[in-house]
Amino acid sequence: MLPGPATTRGGGEPIGSLRYHLPSRSDSLAPRGTDPPIAHAGEPDWNSSMPTKATDVKKGQFIIWEGQLHQILDTEHVKPGKGPAYVQAKMKNVKVGGIKINRLNSDDRLEEVNVDRRSMQFLYDSGGRGDGPFVFMDDETYDQTEIENDVIPKEQSQWLKENTECVVSMFDGKPLSVALPASIELTVTDTAPQAKGATASNQNKEAFVETGARIRVPPFIENGQAVKVNPETGEYLGKA
Missing domain, CATH: 2.40.50.140 (Nucleic acid-binding proteins)
Known part of the structure; x- marks a missing residue:
């Protein structure tokens, strides 16, 4: 059921240069998988994060896992014949793009990051070859944002036509993911x-x-x- 190189996003900053800083907390209180890395000046501070139970994690959420920002792509609640129930979560590492399936204990607590979800309209593929960058316009501010194909891969972009309404998840002015309509x-x-x-x-x-x-x-x-x-x-x- 659950199954490159650095580039730039909306703000023009290389993806590979993004690092993540968690709110400080004692080691005894830190949720599983969220050991905070060293903070660096001028880097995003995920101070909008908040703890959430593994059993409450849902598709589309952004969490801190092993010190880096991940997006939940899918979840499966498993109740084996023997042993405690657990959650299998398919996660995408926002920084490097890798996808893994991680097993979460039911009592694990993760840091959910609050992102800005913006309604945007697809305008055009600025590269003209079907591989981006893809230009979207904010429905509220009318600002235009270029989104690279590591954020909206071919599996999604192949369905885009002019004026398609999407929801773009942003953090610190940078696009993290694009959600297409259900139909x-x-x-x-x-x-x-x-x-x-x-x-x-x-x-x-x-x-x-x-x-x-x-x-x-x-x-x-x-x-x-x-x-x-x-x-x-x-x-x-x-x-x-």
């Missing part, structure tokens, strides 16, 4: 005609949509039709 409407640009005698219950066929992404659709879908797609799974949801 996106896209126009089918290339798919084979419906075979004679095919029905909706037949095996789905391949189709390409306006963003260049490839999906599977029912045999009755034709070129030019708008469809709804789940951008997280690539699943066809129905006609738009």
Whole structure:
């Protein structure tokens, strides 16, 4: 169920240069996995963090794990036949981009970091090749932010079309992640005609949509039709 090199983000600061400083606390009180690194002048101070139980951790949250900022990508609560229950958390290291699955004891306490979640509209791919940087506009301030493909990877960016509304998580003016809507409407640009005698219950066929992404659709879908797609799974949801 749970399955590079430094670049720049919105503020122009290399990702590889980010370091994290936790609020000071005695070792006896520090939650598991949150030993604070040495503070450096001018670096982000995660003083907005607060303790949260491992059993309460949810997808999309940002936590401090082993002294660095991580985003929770998925969780699974496990109750084995023997032994205590635990949580398997799929985490992305925001600094280096690595993804790991960590096992958390039910009574573990983690530091959750409060980030600024902004409603933004996708404008265009400034590189023009489908790999960014991607330009978004804040719905409230109208400020534009460039987001690199380490923050919004191909699995997400392949669904972006102009004016798509997203939620961008920011900290200290830097984008950390992009959440796409649960459903996106896209126009089918290339798919084979419906075979004679095919029905909706037949095996789905391949189709390409306006963003260049490839999906599977029912045999009755034709070129030019708008469809709804789940951008997280690539699943066809129905006609738009």
